Amino acid sequence: MLYLDANIPSYIYSCKENQILYAQPEQTSLTYPPEKYVNRLLENTDRIAYMSAEYGIYYGCLKVFFNNDWRLLFGPVSLTPYSDSEIHQLCIDYVVPQEERQAFSDFMQKIPQLPLNGFLLKLIFINFCVNREILGLTDIIALGSFEQKEESTDRLYEQKSYAVHNNSYEVEKFFSEIIRTGNLDALKKISFNESLVHAGITGPTALRQIKNNIIITTTLATRAAIEGGFDSDTAFQLSDDFIQAAEKLTDPDALNELMGKISYTFAEKVRDAQMPVSTDGIIQNAIRFIQQNVCEHITASDVAEHVGFSRSYFSSYFKKELGFSVSAFILRCKMEEAKQLLKNTDKSASVISSYLCFSSQSHFQSTFKKQYGITPLQYRKDPKLHEKADG
8 A cells, every 4th residue: 555655665574584575566576675775674673664775765664563574664765866877876786687777777767756754754654554553753763962073173164055945934934943942842742744854856966965955954953043042153163063074974874863963953052052050950940941931921939839849949949049030030031032033023012022921011121121221122123232132
């Protein structure tokens, strides 16, 4: 059914017999997944395994709960249309005799073009149908933080322009907002689909496509992180490190792993930059609660209740740990959110005031001026004043 639906070749493989038992569509062994790829898939102990080849094709493997001998194999699918050189490389990998190469090429040209996440979503659905198990992309592609090298570079990041086709502006805004606010929880809960991850053809080869997508994603993430309060020099340095790391890699799996770390790392950096320094779990819990409810009418009593203490005790504890009161931090978070709304939207002061739960527009304006020395309107109209307020 997967082949009928998506044109993805599908196979039942016997580990004991070391051979394909069934194939869809019907085909000769010539187009079966190469043994070296099958072995790589079988080495993986996860329920769903996947791998990619240098010229941009993916294979997947699924364990079957009711038969330890069987594996369901899927693929290939390609990231981009095959070039003549890639077809030639495929013929070498598949050990295709010269007289069979035309038929082999015809078979491969029918392979569907899917991004990796789109392919994995289909495997997740098949896993649910076969094993009655619900998995998500984050169960297969691990999120994590990118570790920068200790040595730094003085070279400034040079912006490069790459054509982006079929990219969704709404998706860009969505991810930018997550990074800007440092919302790691939202990032982990994202439900991917093919339209979400499709960025068009950005490179002449599959490897260049992935690298270009990393550059595009890094550029967007850098911009969003700076808007979220992350130090611009540090943000550009991290951007340099991501792009330089990508350019040195030639393994598609390693590149895809790097891609998965970009948004998470920038969001994590923004979150850490916004959070006052404290290793106290109770304080961290309180800070997260305040940041996540900045558009609500929350008080010190609400925060104390959230962490399980009385208002008087927790207020004293918070101020002793951080040097300022709970109420002051709530106000600070609301003001930081107000600055972002003034810079990045055309919402009126009245709307922003209501959104942040101030008692009136005049109260919001007087609080903003007291906090930053300028009015909300001055802040919006004169970008030169941003540094004064942000400092």
